[in-house]
Amino acid sequence: xxxxxxxxxxxxxxxxxxxxxxxxxxxxxxxxxxxxxxxxxxxxxxxxxxxxxxxxxxxxxxxxxxxxxxxxxxxxxxxxxxxxxxxxxxxxxxxxxxxxxxxxxxxxxxxxxxxxxxxxxxxxxxxxxxxxxxxxxxxxxxxxxxxxxxxxxxxxxxxxxxxxxxxxxxxxxxxxxxxxxxxxxxxxxxxxxxxxxxxxxxxxxxxxxxxxxxxxxxxxxxxxxxxxxxxxxxxxxxxxxxxx
Numbered sequence: 001x002x003x004x005x006x007x008x009x010x011x012x013x014x015x016x017x018x019x020x021x022x023x024x025x026x027x028x029x030x031x032x033x034x035x036x037x038x039x040x041x042x043x044x045x046x047x048x049x050x051x052x053x054x055x056x057x058x059x060x061x062x063x064x065x066x067x068x069x070x071x072x073x074x075x076x077x078x079x080x081x082x083x084x085x086x087x088x089x090x091x092x093x094x095x096x097x098x099x100x101x102x103x104x105x106x107x108x109x110x111x112x113x114x115x116x117x118x119x120x121x122x123x124x125x126x127x128x129x130x131x132x133x134x135x136x137x138x139x140x141x142x143x144x145x146x147x148x149x150x151x152x153x154x155x156x157x158x159x160x161x162x163x164x165x166x167x168x169x170x171x172x173x174x175x176x177x178x179x180x181x182x183x184x185x186x187x188x189x190x191x192x193x194x195x196x197x198x199x200x201x202x203x204x205x206x207x208x209x210x211x212x213x214x215x216x217x218x219x220x221x222x223x224x225x226x227x228x229x230x231x232x233x234x235x236x237x238x239x240x241x242x243x244x
Contacts, residue, residue, distance in 0.1 A: 002088045005166035006074035009034050010085060011094065015162030020098065020137035023086065025106060027078040031070075037166045038072050058232075059239035074166060086138065096141045104131045 013029045014021060021029070056062060068076035075081050089095040163170070195203045 002085045003039060003074050004170050005037060005040060006081075006085050007089060007092075007094075008163035008166045008168050008170065009037065009074055010081075010089060012163050012165075014095070014138060014140065019102070020100065020139040022106065022135055022137050023082050024078065026086075026138065027075065027081050030073075030075045030081075034073075034166060037074055039074055040167070059236055059243070093141060095138050097136055097138055099134065099136055101132045102135055102137075104133045106135070 009030050010026060013026055013033065017029075068080065070076050075085065086095065086097075090097070195206050198206060
């Protein structure tokens with residue numbers, strides 16, 4: 001789940017930056033620019049804690065996953081930003097991920113160099129000697145066909161609206177329907193076939209034959225599941241005996 005505050009923070013950071021940003025840079029700037037932002041009360045919590053401990057798997061104790069460094073922040077961790085917030089903005093067609101070449105230090109290093117150069121009187125570095133690296137960065141989408149110069153309304157519509165604070169209202173969004181085909185049901189995959197080609201005796205017994213076939217398939221699936229569970233239990237028993 002993502003909140004409007006988290007999406008506003010990401011759009012504000014990208015909109016106020018002079019260059020596209022990586023996921024790591026977006027997270028670091030969210031910590032720097034919005035350190036006191038919190039999840040609104042009317043929103044559901046992004047992360048929940050107090051879950052029951054994980055059960056051991058094949059006799060091996062499993063460690064609890066690390067908790068988010070900022071559980072009350074709209075962007076609690078970089079994992080949440082990468083796996084939840086940014087894909088949500090891509091689904092809303094508000095962000096795109098592009099590939100580009102840029103200086104190795106990135107935007108944060110450039111800002112640090114600007115602040116240090118303003119305080120010192122050292123000569124700036126030669127741009128031809130800067131090492132360029134490949135990077136995947138986030139930016140606002142650009143139109144495939146730019147509007148005409150005299151169409152000011154269309155040009156104004158292309159300018160992304162940059163929220164000034166996490167609590168700014170955002171337009172309503174209707175998530176598009178999934179493009180994946182719906183999985184067919186058993187009745188759709190195996191429809192009732194006409195039995196007009198059968199004689200009266202075979203036509204009467206065909207329904208019972210199909211029912212017995214389906215019951216046999218169901219019994220085989222249950223037996224396979226029981227066999228897998230028994231194999232897992234025997235493996236766990238052997239593991240405990242070897243440790244003892």
